[in-house]
Amino acid sequence: MRVAFFGSVLIAGALFGFGLSYSTMIKPEVVLSFLRFDDFGLLWVLGSASLTTMLTYQFLPRLLRKPLFDKSFREHAAALDRNTLVGAAIFGIGWGISGVCPGPALAGLGAGNWPMLFSLVGIFAGAYVQGRMMKA
Amino acid sequence: MFEFDLLFPLGITHYLIGGLFIGFAVSFLFATTGLVGGMSTFFTSTWSFVSRWEFFNREAFVASRNWRIAYAVGLAVGALIWMLTVGDAFVTTISWWQLTLGGFVAGFGARLSNGCTSGHGICGIASFQLPSLLAVLIFLGTAMITAQLMQKFGGLS
Numbered sequence: 001m002r003v004a005f006f007g008s009v010l011i012a013g014a015l016f017g018f019g020l021s022y023s024t025m026i027k028p029e030v031v032l033s034f035l036r037f038d039d040f041g042l043l044w045v046l047g048s049a050s051l052t053t054m055l056t057y058q059f060l061p062r063l064l065r066k067p068l069f070d071k072s073f074r075e076h077a078a079a080l081d082r083n084t085l086v087g088a089a090i091f092g093i094g095w096g097i098s099g100v101c102p103g104p105a106l107a108g109l110g111a112g113n114w115p116m117l118f119s120l121v122g123i124f125a126g127a128y129v130q131g132r133m134m135k136a
Numbered sequence: 137m138f139e140f141d142l143l144f145p146l147g148i149t150h151y152l153i154g155g156l157f158i159g160f161a162v163s164f165l166f167a168t169t170g171l172v173g174g175m176s177t178f179f180t181s182t183w184s185f186v187s188r189w190e191f192f193n194r195e196a197f198v199a200s201r202n203w204r205i206a207y208a209v210g211l212a213v214g215a216l217i218w219m220l221t222v223g224d225a226f227v228t229t230i231s232w233w234q235l236t237l238g239g240f241v242a243g244f245g246a247r248l249s250n251g252c253t254s255g256h257g258i259c260g261i262a263s264f265q266l267p268s269l270l271a272v273l274i275f276l277g278t279a280m281i282t283a284q285l286m287q288k289f290g291g292l293s
Contacts, residue, residue: 008168009203013210014217015161016173016254021218023154028230035283040143044151045158046257052159053262056166067170076172078251078260078267085267085274087249088256091242092275096282098230098238101253102175102246103211105239108228110212111219118232122239123246127179130247134191 004069017107019049026108028099035096094126162258171203172263174255175211176246178204245275 023045024030034042061073078084095101100108100119108116144151165173181197181204183189219225228235246252249271251260256275260268 005169006203006206009165009171009206010210010213012161012165012168012173013207014214015164015210016158016207017211017214017216018218019154019157019159019161019214020211021154021215021223022157023151025154026215027226028228028235032230032283035280036287037280037284039145041146041148041151044144044148045155046253046261048152048155049158049162049258050261052156053162053166053258054264056159056163057263060163060167064167067166068168070168070170073166073170074172075263076174076255076259078256078265078271080267080270084249084251084271087245087247088251088271088274089278090245091249091252092245092278093282094238094240094242094245095253095275096238096279097241097286098234099283100230100235100238101242102179103252103254106175106178106208106211107215110215111223112216112225113228115228115230115232115235118235119239122236122241123176123179123243124182126240126243126245127176127247128183128187129240130244131180131183131187131191132189 001069008069016103017110020104020107021111026104026111026113028104028108031095031099031101031104035099158258162254162262165207169203172255172259173207174251174259175208176243176252176255177250178208179243180247249275 020026025045033039066072098119102123105116105119105123162173165171181201183192184197184201251268251271256268256271
């Protein structure tokens with residue numbers, strides 16, 4: 001069960017990384033060309049990924065009582081509060097500075113784009129400072 | 137006539153197919169493990185291995201830190217498979233300080249917001265979460281403004 005669970009996570013991650021690469025979202029230049037209104041292709045990536053996921057989230061729990069290798073389907077509820085909205089605004093500024101967000105930073109490194117190490121160091125550091133500002 | 141080529145000068149096929157792969161990936165994760173897979177939490181939960189700070193050692197982070205590492209490794213492996221099969225090697229020309237600074241600000245913001253382009257963007261929209269939808273609209277807005285200001289005043293790539 002543990003092997004199947006972690007193996008599935010690994011395969012899901014690999015599919016995700018392959019998709020990010022195939023869609024060229026691992027290239028910061030492409031993301032910046034979207035943010036500068038030169039090429040709106042990113043919307044097709046977000047749209048097709050969200051729609052596929054939406055169908056799964058809606059219908060799968062009606063077909064299966066539980067996931068194949070664990071006890072229950074999870075939910076990740078987002079809170080409508082100040083942190084969610086202010087954090088999103090700050091995240092966007094960082095995304096706009098470099099054209100890199102967390103997923104493509106990890107995938108990009110796997111595809112040999114070594115300067116993503118700078119991004120990953122930055123993201124880890126940003127997450128650390130955020131965590132240190134939070135009380136337990 | 138609607139200027140489709142002007143909006144999508146490189147075509148849309150690779151965007152569409154890549155997005156379907158991503159959607160299938162998140163669907164596969166949900167079907168097999170029931171997990172909702174955003175990426176940014178990995179950058180907080182991994183700190184629990186080395187930091188004693190209480191926040192990093194919250195139950196939610198400690199309980200999920202192992203699978204989040206597997207997910208992150210999977211991402212890199214999938215991209216490597218892409219490069220070795222249909223893809224091409226490339227190295228970005230964005231400067232190191234832009235990558236570091238952008239990463240820091242994006243990392244801080246995503247963790248404060250508890251989600252990034254995958255968590256709020258794909259998973260949040262897909263589960264009809266109003267906070268996530270608002271977060272997406274906000275970060276798309278601030279990212280567009282930032283990127284265009286950088287281009288205008290910084291003259292940066």
